[in-house]
Amino acid sequence: MNTVPEASLSRKAVERASSGQRTKDLMFKLMLLLSVSVGFVVLAALMLDVLVDGGSRVSLDFVTSFPSRISPENTGVKSALIGTIYLMILCAVFIVPVGVATAVYLEEYANRESRLSRIIEVNIQNLAAVPSVVYGILGLAFIVRGPLGLGPVLLAGALTLGLLVLPVVIIVAREAIRAVPSSIREGSMALGATQWQTIWKQVLPGALPGIATGVILALSRAIGETAPLLVIGAATFARFNPEGITDRFTAMPLAIFEFISDADTEFRSAGAAAIIVLLALLVVMNAGAIFLRNRYERKW
Amino acid sequence: MADRVTQEPDRREREARAATSGAPSTSSEGQAAPALQTEAKGQRPAAGTREAIYDLDDVGVAYGGVPAVREVTFPIYQHEITALIGPSGCGKSTLIRCLNRMNDLIPAAAVTGKVAYHGQNLYDDEIDPVQVRKHIGMVFQKPNPFPKSIYDNIAFGPRVLGMDGDMDEIVESALRRGALWDEVKDRLKTNAFGMSGGQQQRLCIARALATSPDVILMDEPCSALDPISTGRIEDLMLELKQNYSIVIVTHNMQQAARVSNMTAFFTVELDADEKQRTGRVVEYDDTEKVFTNPSDERTEAYVTGKVG
Numbered sequence: 001m002n003t004v005p006e007a008s009l010s011r012k013a014v015e016r017a018s019s020g021q022r023t024k025d026l027m028f029k030l031m032l033l034l035s036v037s038v039g040f041v042v043l044a045a046l047m048l049d050v051l052v053d054g055g056s057r058v059s060l061d062f063v064t065s066f067p068s069r070i071s072p073e074n075t076g077v078k079s080a081l082i083g084t085i086y087l088m089i090l091c092a093v094f095i096v097p098v099g100v101a102t103a104v105y106l107e108e109y110a111n112r113e114s115r116l117s118r119i120i121e122v123n124i125q126n127l128a129a130v131p132s133v134v135y136g137i138l139g140l141a142f143i144v145r146g147p148l149g150l151g152p153v154l155l156a157g158a159l160t161l162g163l164l165v166l167p168v169v170i171i172v173a174r175e176a177i178r179a180v181p182s183s184i185r186e187g188s189m190a191l192g193a194t195q196w197q198t199i200w201k202q203v204l205p206g207a208l209p210g211i212a213t214g215v216i217l218a219l220s221r222a223i224g225e226t227a228p229l230l231v232i233g234a235a236t237f238a239r240f241n242p243e244g245i246t247d248r249f250t251a252m253p254l255a256i257f258e259f260i261s262d263a264d265t266e267f268r269s270a271g272a273a274a275i276i277v278l279l280a281l282l283v284v285m286n287a288g289a290i291f292l293r294n295r296y297e298r299k300w
Numbered sequence: 301m302a303d304r305v306t307q308e309p310d311r312r313e314r315e316a317r318a319a320t321s322g323a324p325s326t327s328s329e330g331q332a333a334p335a336l337q338t339e340a341k342g343q344r345p346a347a348g349t350r351e352a353i354y355d356l357d358d359v360g361v362a363y364g365g366v367p368a369v370r371e372v373t374f375p376i377y378q379h380e381i382t383a384l385i386g387p388s389g390c391g392k393s394t395l396i397r398c399l400n401r402m403n404d405l406i407p408a409a410a411v412t413g414k415v416a417y418h419g420q421n422l423y424d425d426e427i428d429p430v431q432v433r434k435h436i437g438m439v440f441q442k443p444n445p446f447p448k449s450i451y452d453n454i455a456f457g458p459r460v461l462g463m464d465g466d467m468d469e470i471v472e473s474a475l476r477r478g479a480l481w482d483e484v485k486d487r488l489k490t491n492a493f494g495m496s497g498g499q500q501q502r503l504c505i506a507r508a509l510a511t512s513p514d515v516i517l518m519d520e521p522c523s524a525l526d527p528i529s530t531g532r533i534e535d536l537m538l539e540l541k542q543n544y545s546i547v548i549v550t551h552n553m554q555q556a557a558r559v560s561n562m563t564a565f566f567t568v569e570l571d572a573d574e575k576q577r578t579g580r581v582v583e584y585d586d587t588e589k590v591f592t593n594p595s596d597e598r599t600e601a602y603v604t605g606k607v608g
Contacts, residue, residue: 111407183444187504189405191457191511192434201460202446 054272062273066239067255072266077274079238080255084223086242087251090158091222096215099169107177108199128167135164136231144232152233155245160228165218172214176207209296216289220282226253252278353378353515353545354399359413361394361403368394369579374564381537381546383556386566391579392549396517399547400436401429434461437508441520443500445492450484453492453503457511470510478506479536498529505536518548522555534559553603556587563590565599
């Protein structure tokens, strides 16, 4: 029975929070919630608007028909969707080896203290922040015209978008490689494995889920880009699919741009439908990235 | 009780050796490839035939110009357990990483002096560190299994070295030598992360054994383990020294006393004017002598627990 009075004594010793403090606490919480809701509400409104405008236009016919200039009810995004998928594949073929190789070099071989690698590091960070239209101009000057002179073809578009997202891939891949603990490298090297064997058989498999997630997110940024493709002169209206990497092409953002800038409201609802198709594609890709991350995430 | 059983033959050896040998011989007759010892457990060649597998001559390591350990000169004998003890920061882990050139992985580390392995300086220009590590295995402080199956953990070394033979046999043999086979034979294909810490560490030892090294370096192999797992690894070490030479860094003096034949005691010396802390060897002798009758008072203070 001795403990009861003691406990009540100790309860007295702690002062109650004043009501002013509680109000402040509550206000702060509300402000945070408000900030969260700004982004969320705007996004939701946008989605709702797009769904109302274009929801009824989304159908199998819409994604399997070429666009039309005369009949808004028969228009479609076939060439744009095919173009976007080709762009994505070509872009991945370009950025995965180049991005991963760069990340491996910077993380495993380069002397981090050296001036050169620090310059490279800062530059990669900066390149990730360069506006996409600048990459479009770069693509126009060096890939479409200039030294490569490919013309406004699929390959040129993929390379331009690849350059645009390469810094992101490098940064993500470096993080994934750095997340592989050095004890794994030491364990491998101590068994007599060469540095190359250690990287190829231990570090890269360990970093793969992180790299794959980063590549998917980079690609989903690439396929949403409009400005660079406009600048390099990709078609906004095409009643044909690209057959090879040196064919002219169009892409989803360009088709949306074309639909929306039409004076006819009927075409504008087709634009909203195209937005829904593109968003659906992005959601699927991001879901894939999240799945990969959760499924193969390693706790070392 | 397990300790007592495994300690007994060891103590007898040490007494026998102490009776017949004076100062440890520093000559390295060990040029030839190490022959497998066929003696029964607990017996070893008479003191006169002890072969030095390593001869350290004025070895020093500096990180970015700051010396971490210097003037290390002593031999390490074949088929014995050599313990490196001393307070934190005395350079014993740094030193053990010279013995298989793991210090090469730290760009700022510079090694001076001579680390002779079977008479060959490991730091000669023409020596490839990858080749060195094929002969000298290493077990680390924290168990570091690869995020693969138990089987693939063991098979990794033999595979990268391109070893011939039936991989299943190599894996089983390594796991048996690592005293792990009976516990894991039914789940070889499961991920090694599912094992207990002690099992993981024995897996790392078995993994090192799979490539048939001559020497096994252990850098505080039991510091992350409970006493039962520690006891098992100590038993394993006493078994392994029949065929391998073992160098162990440990903070646990009882462990050094229980398992090792020779003990090197390191201490940290403070440079009065430069305020640099550098590790040096105070005493290197038979473990029995270091722990019962050390010749240096700093050793005595440390092993009796007067200073940490």
